[in-house]
Amino acid sequence: MRRYLIRRILQAAAVLWAAYTVSFLVLDLLPGDPVSAMAGAAQDQASFDPAQFARLKHEYGFDKPIPVQYADYLGRAVRGDFGDSVATGRPVTTVLTEALPPTLQLTAAALLLAVLAGGGLAVLATWTSARWLRQALLSLPPLGVSVPTFWVGLMLVELLSFRVHLFPAFGDDGPRGLVLPALTMAVMPGALIAQVLAKSLLGTLEEPYVQTARAKGAGRTRVHLRHALRNAALPALTILGVLTGMVLANSVVIETVFSRNGLGRVTAGAVGVQDIPVVQGVVMFAAVAVVTVNLAVDLLYPLLDPRIVMAGRTA
Amino acid sequence: MSQTLDGGLAAEAAAGTALPAPRRRRREETGLARFLLRRPGLVLSALTVLAVVVAAFRPETFTSADPLAGVPAHRFQAPSAAHWFGTDELGRDVFARMAHGAALSMKATLIAVAVAFVFGGLVGLVSGFVGRWVDDVLMRAVDVVLAIPALFLSLALVTALGYGTVKVAVAIGVASVASFARVMRAEVLRVRQAVYVEAARACGVRWWNVLGRHVLPNAIGPVLVLATLDFGTAILGVSALSFLGYGEPPPAPEWGTVIAGGRNYLANAWWLTALPGLVIAATVLSTNRIARALDGEWARRR
Numbered sequence: 001m002r003r004y005l006i007r008r009i010l011q012a013a014a015v016l017w018a019a020y021t022v023s024f025l026v027l028d029l030l031p032g033d034p035v036s037a038m039a040g041a042a043q044d045q046a047s048f049d050p051a052q053f054a055r056l057k058h059e060y061g062f063d064k065p066i067p068v069q070y071a072d073y074l075g076r077a078v079r080g081d082f083g084d085s086v087a088t089g090r091p092v093t094t095v096l097t098e099a100l101p102p103t104l105q106l107t108a109a110a111l112l113l114a115v116l117a118g119g120g121l122a123v124l125a126t127w128t129s130a131r132w133l134r135q136a137l138l139s140l141p142p143l144g145v146s147v148p149t150f151w152v153g154l155m156l157v158e159l160l161s162f163r164v165h166l167f168p169a170f171g172d173d174g175p176r177g178l179v180l181p182a183l184t185m186a187v188m189p190g191a192l193i194a195q196v197l198a199k200s201l202l203g204t205l206e207e208p209y210v211q212t213a214r215a216k217g218a219g220r221t222r223v224h225l226r227h228a229l230r231n232a233a234l235p236a237l238t239i240l241g242v243l244t245g246m247v248l249a250n251s252v253v254i255e256t257v258f259s260r261n262g263l264g265r266v267t268a269g270a271v272g273v274q275d276i277p278v279v280q281g282v283v284m285f286a287a288v289a290v291v292t293v294n295l296a297v298d299l300l301y302p303l304l305d306p307r308i309v310m311a312g313r314t315a
Numbered sequence: 316m317s318q319t320l321d322g323g324l325a326a327e328a329a330a331g332t333a334l335p336a337p338r339r340r341r342r343e344e345t346g347l348a349r350f351l352l353r354r355p356g357l358v359l360s361a362l363t364v365l366a367v368v369v370a371a372f373r374p375e376t377f378t379s380a381d382p383l384a385g386v387p388a389h390r391f392q393a394p395s396a397a398h399w400f401g402t403d404e405l406g407r408d409v410f411a412r413m414a415h416g417a418a419l420s421m422k423a424t425l426i427a428v429a430v431a432f433v434f435g436g437l438v439g440l441v442s443g444f445v446g447r448w449v450d451d452v453l454m455r456a457v458d459v460v461l462a463i464p465a466l467f468l469s470l471a472l473v474t475a476l477g478y479g480t481v482k483v484a485v486a487i488g489v490a491s492v493a494s495f496a497r498v499m500r501a502e503v504l505r506v507r508q509a510v511y512v513e514a515a516r517a518c519g520v521r522w523w524n525v526l527g528r529h530v531l532p533n534a535i536g537p538v539l540v541l542a543t544l545d546f547g548t549a550i551l552g553v554s555a556l557s558f559l560g561y562g563e564p565p566p567a568p569e570w571g572t573v574i575a576g577g578r579n580y581l582a583n584a585w586w587l588t589a590l591p592g593l594v595i596a597a598t599v600l601s602t603n604r605i606a607r608a609l610d611g612e613w614a615r616r617r
Contacts, residue, residue, distance in 0.1 A: 018459040026471050146599040148551055148571075150558045151592030154578060158589070162582045169581075245464035252466060253555050257578070267467075268559055271474045279474045283467050290462050 008298060012291045019287040020077055024070055027276045082281040087273045092281040095266060103255070103262035107247045109178055110185035114243070117186060118193030119236075125194075126201040127224050138198060144191025149250055153184035153257040170259040181258045185250055189243040197236045204232040234305050241294035248286050357608050360601035367598050370417035380411035382568045394586050401586035403576065409587060413594050416568035420553060423484035423562075423569075427549040430488025432542050435495020439538075442496065443503025444526060454500070457493045465490040469552060473561050480563050487552040491545055498541050502534035509533070543606035547599040554595055570595055 064072070076083065082092035118141075125137035157180060161169040168177050204210065205228050213227045214220075251264030263282065270278035351358055369376055380398075385406035394401045400409035442453040460468070472486035506512060507530060515525050550570075556562060557571030565572065570591060577587025 015459055015462050018455070019462050022459055022463065023471060026468075027475050142603060143600065146547060146551075146603055147596040148554050148558070148574075148592060148599075150555060150571075151574060151588065151595065154574070154581060154588045155592065158581050158585050245462075245467075249464035249466035252470065253559065256559060267470060271470050271559075271561065274474055276474060279471055283463055283471050286464050286467050287462050290464065294462075 005299065008295060012295045015291055016284075016287060017074075019291075020074060020284060021070075023280050023283045023287075024073060027280050028066070028069065028073075077284070082284070083277040085270070085275055085278050087270070087275045087278070092277045095278060096263065096281050096285060099261065099263045099266040102260060103248075103251050103264060105178060106181055106185060106251060106254070106260070106262065107244075109182035110247055111189065111243065113182055113186035114190035114193055114247075118190035119197055119233075121190075121194040122197035122201060123224070123229060125198055126205065127221070141191040141194040141198075144187050144194075147187070149184060149188060150253045150257050152187050153181070153254055156180050156184055157258075177258075177260070181254050181260060184257070185247055185254050188250065189247055192239060192243065193236060196239055197232060200232040200235045201228060204228045207231075231305075234301070237297055237301070237304075240297055241290050244293045245286055245290040248289060354608070357604055360604040363597055363601040364605065367417055367421065370414045371421040372418070374411070374414040374417065377414045378408065378411040380408035382407065382412045382415035383566055391580070391584050393584075394590065400590040401584065403584070403587055404580060409573065409577075409591065412568035412573050413570065413591050416570050416573060419480055419563060419567060420550065420557075420570040423480045423487070423553040423557075424546060424549045426481060426484035427488035427491070427553060428542055428545050430485055431491035431495050431545055431549075432538070434489075435492040436499045436535075436538055438492065438496040439499025439501075440503055440526075440531070440534075443500040443507065443534075444530065450500075453496070457496050460493040466552070466555070469556065473556065478561050478564075480557075480567075480569065483553055483556045483562050484549075487549055487556065490552070491548065495538060495541060495545075499534065499538050502537050503530055506530050506534045540606060540610045543602060543609055546602040547606070550595065550599050550602070 073083070080093060082096075084091055085095055088095070121137055121140065125134050128134055128137075157169045160166045160180060167179050168174075169180075205224075207228075210223060210228055213223045218227070248263070251262060252267045253264070254260075255262045255264035256268050263285075266278065267282045269275075270282070366377075374382075385402065385408075387406045389398075389402050390404055390406040392398055392402045392406075398408050398410065400413065402408055403412075438453055438457070442450045468490045469483075469486040472489055473483060476482040476486065512525060512529050515529050520528075553562070554569075554571035554574070557569045558575045560572075560575065562569045562572055565576070573591045574588050574595075577584065577591065580587055
């Protein structure tokens with residue numbers, strides 16, 4: 001167990017290192033560092049001072065050779081220092097930790113909602129014997145992954161806060177203001193959970209042990225919930241990492257739609273002003289979140305399903 | 316991010332709802348007619364996509380209104396026979412804006428899918444065909460890219476590249492490269508073990524001919540299905556980025572931009588956001604439905 005644990009953690013660390021390298025390649029190697037961008041914008045102004053920009057460039061380390069920059073940045077990133085925001089001059093770590101709480105509330109609420117609604121839909125669709133209900137329910141998830149997230153949010157605002165004054169529309173950070181953004185955010189992951197779980201449930205219900213349970217006299221509902229669901233839920237667990245990443249990324253769109261403060265708003269703003277250190281910090285935070293959730297799922301899996309032999313599993 | 320996930324499930328859904336057709340032998344034409352008659356949704360999807368493609372090339376077919384110049388006297392008119400989708404704050408016809416925006420949005424979508432298809436396909440092909448350490452290195456790289464959420468990767472690319480339809484399209488496309496590489500590699504690995512490939516090798520066929528004549532044509536099918544599925548993902552991604560304001564600058568009627576413009580008037584003019592959003596949703600649904608049909612067909616043929 002311990003060897004498996006160590007190997008998985010090392011693998012996760014390797015993925016994170018590589019993710020950092022990818023984000024470095026994308027953000028720092030492609031043309032245009034932020035200081036040059038500022039210089040370009042300021043060039044035609046009277047106050048333009050080349051010496052000042054050269055000093056700025058030196059301060060941020062943009063004048064050093066690329067491998068040196070990379071080693072510098074990586075060394076600092078390992079210690080949790082992603083440099084300073086180019087736009088505001090504040091440390092990226094501070095900017096992110098300040099923006100994190102409202103986004104974490106939102107994503108947690110959305111994921112919970114997605115699991116409940118998506119899981120409920122899948123269970124009901126596979127449990128019911130009414131053909132029309134099953135087909136109606138199973139046609140919802142493909143719809144859910146086809147509508148633009150930002151549009152769902154705008155329509156919810158239009159219907160539930162402008163037509164019927166149920167919830168505040170924009171910029172409310174209280175619990176009532178959380179409802180609409182969380183609903184919007186839950187649509188896509190909820191649809192995916194429903195698809196995966198329904199498929200896995202349908203497969204499980206064909207298994208011989210389900211027949212055995214029925215033959216022993218267990219009721220339809222009991223077989224469905226106690227016997228089939230417990231096994232069918234395991235494959236659905238594996239997409240949790242993907243969903244976490246998706247939900248975090250969607251916060252960029254949803255927080256913009258609802259004018260909420262948070263990580264997504266910070267990201268949207270940073271992309272707008274080419275604030276590379278902040279964007280890189282956000283990308284790395286998301287990668288850490290995804291890798292951590294994946295690692296947790298991988299480590300939990302053998303506990304939930306003793307049939308999994310750990311030694312045989314590789315990444 | 317969800318293409319591969321969707322792919323398998325879509326096939327499943329299609330197999331579950333549409334496939335149990337009687338397996339008696341019939342003539343080809345009646346078979347096709349029957350196939351389509353039993354799937355009115357598929358026909359409708361094909362027509363929707365056709366309409367969008369026509370709009371992309373000849374928007375005048377659908378509307379004679381100007382997408383950029385509005386009639387100020389006609390501002391904020393609700394949908395009517397004259398203005399199907401109503402008019403916006405400058406009196407511009409929203410339907411005309413969507414019809415003319417199809418060109419920009421479809422161009423972006425095509426570029427995104429092409430980038431993902433070509434680069435992902437190449438990586439997967441090399442990885443699967445060469446094998447050994449090349450395979451290891453490439454597939455670990457793919458794992459890494461998959462660990463970064465697609466939208467964040469696209470946003471990072473937009474930060475580095477700048478704004479504009481083409482740049483947004485490239486950013487969205489690059490984010491899908493990894494899933495294309497995976498599917499392509501899996502298919503190449505499957506085909507590479509086939510007896511006819513072994514036979515070709517044994518006959519002394521050069522490796523590039525083995526690759527071009529035997530492996531590639533037989534491995535490309537599922538990747539093409541993934542490409543159709545990726546159309547929907549790309550449309551959504553491109554519209555999200557242009558909604559955030561990273562696409563063409565405002566007067567251009569990109570789909571996401573049109574909706575973003577309507578956001579400010581949500582309280583008094585619902586049609587500015589609702590109807591353009593429905594257009595996007597209908598297009599994505601249609602391409603997904605077509606992808607599902609193709610997927611089902613391929614699954615049966617195998």
